Amino acid sequence: MILSVLARRPVLLLLGLVVALALPWFVYPPIAMDIATWALLAVAVDLLLGYTGLLSFGHAAFWGSAAYATGLLGLHTGLPFPVAVLGGAVFAAALAVPIGYLSVKRTGIYFAMVTLAFAQMVYFVANQWRDVTEGENGLQGIPRPLFGVDLSEPFYFYYAGLPIVLLGLLAAWRVVRSPFGRVLVAIRDNPARARALGYPVDRYKLVVFMISAALAGLAGGLSAVSHGSASLQGVHWTTSGQAVMMVVLGGIGTLWGGVLGAGLVVQLEDYLSTAQFNGPGIVTGSVFVLVVLLFRKGLWGTVAGWRRARAE
Structure with missing residues (x-):
């Protein structure tokens, strides 16, 4: 009965909104913002993987390049941070045009490898173009201007940035x-x-590839503003791999699964780092393998399957 009630879409949406609004009251606000931005990135990946059947290992290129574009706009123009974040998303979408045009002609593992190759090219450019990206040091001190409002406190910045994430999720x-x-x-x-x-x-694949890249860029730009920096870590292939892992954990082709997977992974990594555990990848990898073995459709996908079975 409870699952049946929760399955009603308006109830789920309202519950998700309540959780998003209450999150920084129960989680350290910067971690709450990390959960929100990674959730948007995971949903962007799921648009391709779950609804188009395209496994991308190149979304780090869009997350990271948007972070740099947002940082440069913030540092050199003084624009309000939502405008800078939107500029980063536009840059990511523009970058997706040539990458997507050449990638969507491939399928399966070939598509995944082509997107990975392009992402590594972006990583190389970011590392070598030191006059713009500052190389290994990255961009530091990215501001959070918003019409004179003081957003130096992460708690308040969370609520300033949350509408951007919600709009991205609504678009997906x-x-x-x-x-x-x-x-x-x-x-x-x-x-x-x-x-x-x-x-x-x-053409359909290219359009959804651009939409997915724009959403990933929206998340990457907001993450850069939240952390006050943009670094090479953002364009590293591990960022793409982590987003794919979140989608698989939560459930491919569900959207909600990406949000759930992001929350679990970010929270687990934060807990392990706080406990000064030196090998968080071992634990997150073990959890990933366990979930894949026990919940073939991911956590959210499995629960949804149980609900449909009971309804029948």
Whole structure:
């Protein structure tokens, strides 16, 4: 009965909003913002993986490049930070055009490897273009201007940045619930049939690739402002791998699963670092393997499957 009530979409949305608003009261505010930004990145990855069938290991390029673009705008223009973050997202979407155009012509592991290769190229450029990115030092002291409002306290910054994340999540939800999203699912399930029905498959893939990159850039730019820095870690391939892990943990093709996976991974890593554990990757990797073995559809996907089985 409880699962049946929670399954109602308005109740879920309201519950998710309440959790998002209450999060910094129960979690250290910078960690709460990390959960929010990583959740948006995971949802961006799920748009490709869960709804289009494209596994991307290149989203670090969009997260990291948007972080640099947002940082440069913030440091050199004095724009309000939401405008700088939006500028970073636009830059990520523009970067996705050539990368996506060349990548979507491939499928399966080939698509994953091509996106990874492009992400490594972005990493190389960020590392070598020291006049702009400061190389290994990264951009430091990224400001948080917002019409004179003091956002130096992370608690208040969380609520200033949360609407950006919520708008990004709303955009992803709207995409998958639209006729465009239904075509993406058709392409995922049977691209040859979708092409026979007259849909330009590669064009649809390119558009969703750009949308996913923009959402990843939105998350990366906000993360840079939250931390006050943009570094090479953001464009490293491990960022892409961690986002994919969050999606698989929560449940591929659910959107909610990416949010849940992000919360679990970020919280676990914070707990391990606070406990001064030297090998957090061992623990997170073990949890990942355990979940994959026991919950084949991810945590959220498994619960949703149980609910549907009981309803029948």
